[in-house]
Amino acid sequence: MSTALDAYIRTNRQRFLAELKDFLRIPSISTLPEHRPDIDRAATFVATSLSAAGMENVEIIATPRHPLVYADWMHAPGKPTVLCYGHYDVQPADPLDLWASPAFEPTERDGNLYARGAADDKGQMYMHIKAVEALGAANGTLPLNVKFLVEGEEEVGGASISKYVAANPDKLRADVGLVSDTALYAEGLPTLCIGLRGLVYLEIEATGPMRDLHSGLYGGAAPNPVFGLIELLAKAKDAEGKIQIPGIYEGVEQPSPAERESWSRLPFREDDFRIQEVGAPALVGEPGHSVLERIWSRPTFEVHGIAGGFTGTGSKTVIPAQATAKVSFRLVPRQNPDQVIRAFQDWVRANTPKGIRTAVRVLSASPGLVVDPNHPALAVASRAFGEVFGKPTVFIRAGSSIPIVGDFAQHLGIPTILMGFGLPDDGLHSPNEKYKVENFYLGIETIARFFEQYGEREQAV
Numbered sequence: 001m002s003t004a005l006d007a008y009i010r011t012n013r014q015r016f017l018a019e020l021k022d023f024l025r026i027p028s029i030s031t032l033p034e035h036r037p038d039i040d041r042a043a044t045f046v047a048t049s050l051s052a053a054g055m056e057n058v059e060i061i062a063t064p065r066h067p068l069v070y071a072d073w074m075h076a077p078g079k080p081t082v083l084c085y086g087h088y089d090v091q092p093a094d095p096l097d098l099w100a101s102p103a104f105e106p107t108e109r110d111g112n113l114y115a116r117g118a119a120d121d122k123g124q125m126y127m128h129i130k131a132v133e134a135l136g137a138a139n140g141t142l143p144l145n146v147k148f149l150v151e152g153e154e155e156v157g158g159a160s161i162s163k164y165v166a167a168n169p170d171k172l173r174a175d176v177g178l179v180s181d182t183a184l185y186a187e188g189l190p191t192l193c194i195g196l197r198g199l200v201y202l203e204i205e206a207t208g209p210m211r212d213l214h215s216g217l218y219g220g221a222a223p224n225p226v227f228g229l230i231e232l233l234a235k236a237k238d239a240e241g242k243i244q245i246p247g248i249y250e251g252v253e254q255p256s257p258a259e260r261e262s263w264s265r266l267p268f269r270e271d272d273f274r275i276q277e278v279g280a281p282a283l284v285g286e287p288g289h290s291v292l293e294r295i296w297s298r299p300t301f302e303v304h305g306i307a308g309g310f311t312g313t314g315s316k317t318v319i320p321a322q323a324t325a326k327v328s329f330r331l332v333p334r335q336n337p338d339q340v341i342r343a344f345q346d347w348v349r350a351n352t353p354k355g356i357r358t359a360v361r362v363l364s365a366s367p368g369l370v371v372d373p374n375h376p377a378l379a380v381a382s383r384a385f386g387e388v389f390g391k392p393t394v395f396i397r398a399g400s401s402i403p404i405v406g407d408f409a410q411h412l413g414i415p416t417i418l419m420g421f422g423l424p425d426d427g428l429h430s431p432n433e434k435y436k437v438e439n440f441y442l443g444i445e446t447i448a449r450f451f452e453q454y455g456e457r458e459q460a461v
Helices: 003-011 013-024 033-052 122-139 159-167 225-234 257-264 270-278 291-296 337-351 376-389 403-412 437-457
Strands: 056-061 068-073 081-087 107-109 112-114 145-151 176-179 191-196 198-207 300-308 322-331 357-366 394-398 416-418 434-436
Touching: 003 013, 003 122, 003 437, 013 033, 013 112, 013 122, 013 437, 033 056, 033 068, 033 122, 033 145, 068 159, 081 122, 081 403, 112 437, 122 145, 122 437, 145 159, 159 403, 176 403, 176 437, 191 376, 191 416, 198 225, 198 337, 198 403, 225 300, 225 322, 257 291, 257 394, 291 394, 322 337, 337 357, 357 403, 376 416, 376 437, 403 416, 434 437
Parallel strands: 081 145, 081 176, 176 416, 191 394
Antiparallel strands: 056 068, 068 145, 107 112, 112 434, 198 322, 198 357, 300 322
């Protein structure tokens, strides 16, 4: 990295952090309609920041739901193009009483920045913008071509950006995508994620009697939709954690021996994972598979919540007329989301309890994927990451889903570099979400170095 670039990043560290704090103060909660004005404020903040960083053709693009932000800088002929992605929307902060400091008033403690969205994904996405700014300010130009596409619906399924990518392949044409929405495997260990699980998110509605009923008058005869959902969902997995829905394991591939060997060299201790990250008395899951296999390379089925009936203070002896459950599947590469959905719908119909009617609604669906480990950009990213952190880069998978990676692969035909700087204990989607301040700075430096080296060594296709 050039002396001028290093000096610019070092000199502007506090300004970069102050700007990030302003960004984090915007409660851009995508799932709550009352925060739509904050969504618009966050989109404007991103657009303004991109313009200030030297990006051109900056647009706030209206969609049926929340706006996208696009920008580009295309003045490096013969050089590759990187398409940077991030999201400015965040999860709700509830329960608020569990936060040690206000969720939307960023607070520094013990070298960490605490706020909703600090790591997921405002802090990480903002590193891309600051890396571009630093390169342009230090060198007067960029070493390659850059495009940005930033969304405000990642936390609610990303439907708008998926449609936009499919409809605009020429505008978004690039050689590789860059996403910083993952974590280092361990603090100080440079990590590139090369595999993601997909996500199928569903809602099951169960109905029973035509109205809420008095349990004293009708209990023992009237079907109960809440209990019906419990009975149904209890059949989805056996006592050892194996999914019992026929066809659900079709297409599942085992990790390669080389991948398993690399995982065995990671600094992973099952007890540390259980105590420090999960905080439970025991771990669960399919027998015959290691913990890393279960969270990275095996499909899962989870129940996220059941609503129905009476849960207020005091008592109300009611048999509810309706209940709803939110459930999801995490899919691994080669599994077909549509096939999984059909299998689940068939299973629900076959196993719905007597007296209960059920309906399944699909809220989102995206496949899992593995990034080609032989792509030249991945080697450059690995080298840049290792140089900044002073250690060899490790390769992992992630059990989570980033739908845009599949959209880039399907519609643009490009791989995505998953270069994240979070930590496993950052508390994403939880109270007291945090982001290590030094990782914010290291991320800016690493991304800038990746841009420099990729621009030098890889020509556009």
